Amino acid sequence: MRILVVDDFSTMRRIIRNLLRELGFQNIQEADDGNTAWPMLQAGNFDFLVTDWNMPGMPGIDLLKAVRADERLKTMPVLLVTAEAKREQIVEAAQAGVNGYIIKPFTAETLREKLDRIFARIEAAPAEAAS
Amino acid sequence: MSAAASREQRLATAKALVEHLEAGREQEAGALARELADAEGLAEDLGRMTRELHEALNALRVDPRISELASNDIPDAREKLSWVLTLTEQAAHTVISAVEEGLPVSTRVAEDDSASDAVRAAGQRMHEIFSDILMAQSFQDLSGQAIRRVIEVSGELERRLASLVQRAGGKPPAVPAAGPGAQRVQGQDEVDALLSGLGF
Numbered sequence: 086m087r088i089l090v091v092d093d094f095s096t097m098r099r100i101i102r103n104l105l106r107e108l109g110f111q112n113i114q115e116a117d118d119g120n121t122a123w124p125m126l127q128a129g130n131f132d133f134l135v136t137d138w139n140m141p142g143m144p145g146i147d148l149l150k151a152v153r154a155d156e157r158l159k160t161m162p163v164l165l166v167t168a169e170a171k172r173e174q175i176v177e178a179a180q181a182g183v184n185g186y187i188i189k190p191f192t193a194e195t196l197r198e199k200l201d202r203i204f205a206r207i208e209a210a211p212a213e214a215a216s
Numbered sequence: 217m218s219a220a221a222s223r224e225q226r227l228a229t230a231k232a233l234v235e236h237l238e239a240g241r242e243q244e245a246g247a248l249a250r251e252l253a254d255a256e257g258l259a260e261d262l263g264r265m266t267r268e269l270h271e272a273l274n275a276l277r278v279d280p281r282i283s284e285l286a287s288n289d290i291p292d293a294r295e296k297l298s299w300v301l302t303l304t305e306q307a308a309h310t311v312i313s314a315v316e317e318g319l320p321v322s323t324r325v326a327e328d329d330s331a332s333d334a335v336r337a338a339g340q341r342m343h344e345i346f347s348d349i350l351m352a353q354s355f356q357d358l359s360g361q362a363i364r365r366v367i368e369v370s371g372e373l374e375r376r377l378a379s380l381v382q383r384a385g386g387k388p389p390a391v392p393a394a395g396p397g398a399q400r401v402q403g404q405d406e407v408d409a410l411l412s413g414l415g416f
Contacts, residue, residue, distance in 0.1 A: 094357040096308040103316060103350055139361065168358055170400045175407055179414045186407055190354045193347055195404055 087112045087129065091122045091136040091145065092166070097189075101135055101166065104193050108200065119143025123151060126158055138167035138174070146178060153182045162203050166191065226252060237266075286377040290370050297367050301360055308356035315350045322346055 088110055092098045098115045105113055114129065116122035118140040126134070134152065136145040145165055152158045164185040165178055178186055184206070185199040229252045236245035249262050275282075325331065325339025401407055 092357070094305075094360055096305060096312065096353055097357040099309070099312045099316075100350055100354055103312070103319070107319070107347070168361060170407070172399050172401055172410060175401065175410050176414065179411055179416060186411060188401070188404055188407055189358055190351070191404065193351060 086110055086133060087114070087131045088133045088135060089114050089116060089122060089125060089129070089131045091116045091119065091134070091140070091148065093117050093137065093140040097137065097166075101196075104196050105135075107193070108197055119145065119148035119151070122148055126152065126161075127155075131161065134161055134163045135166055136163065138165055138169040138178075146174075146181060149178065149181050149183055162207060164199060164203065166196075242270075282377065283381045286374050286381060290374040290377070294367050294370050294374075297363050297370075301363050304356045304359065308353040311349060311353055315346050315353075318346045319343065319350075 088105060090098050090101050090105070090113060092101070092115075095117075098117075102113050102115065114125060114131070116125055119136075120142040122134075122136070123143070125131070134148075136148055138145040145167065149163050149165070152161055152163060162184040163182070164187065165183050166187045166189065168189045170188045175186055184203045187195055187199055229248055233245055233248040233252060236242075236248060245266070246263065249266055252262070322339050322342035326336050326343055328336060328339070331339070401410065
């Protein structure tokens, strides 16, 4: 499982990377905003995207929309981890096709729970995920 | 008198008032302001506001403190905030590096079959503590975002203040009104409830 973690704060990237490592994920790459992440997503065989919302350059919501609009990437699960806690933003992310939404500050347990849930759903719908 | 005619008349008076003010004819402006406001019973208020505005614009012209704020103090404050951002980031990285070293050590102790139950339990507890310390470093991201926002706003303030000082003789620049406050959720539970309501 190749995971891309996108956040403009290097401390938060390291925190998420460490949490993912604790959960058994070893293959993790980092990007500091959507503009940096996009070519990496295009070039690399990533299976999962964890992204912040509020970043200079390209924000996470735009990255999510770009992923959903891309023929090859559109089924990739995307988890938003963000301090953005406005209802309309959560609704916008849901409408854009996000798979999970975690607000900062969060706990390791919350991250584990959301990941389990996302993977359980992917396994429940293998045809859609594989297409 | 019809309402429309009355409105037109008041508008004409107001325009004349602005012309007098722009031309610096204080007496004529005052008279017109009183005439305009008398109908509404607001002569006192408007007169006072006109005077205050006039004094404020004069103060801007003569108060060196205002331009000092724009050219020195605000840039200095911004620099200090950037420094706080750098310091907290470095500190958070130092802590995370220590945690990255400590986590596998605690795991080894927790899973060491040759160790006693008490030692393994202590290893497990150490692992939990390291995880808590790791999560606590997210303060740097959250406080950093707030500090960046303040840096942005103070930059905007600085630019507007500079422009105001420059244009003190003319009209003060308009300050954009704040947008309506968006409704914030109160925690992860509410996010989950909201998303589950949307079919997640």
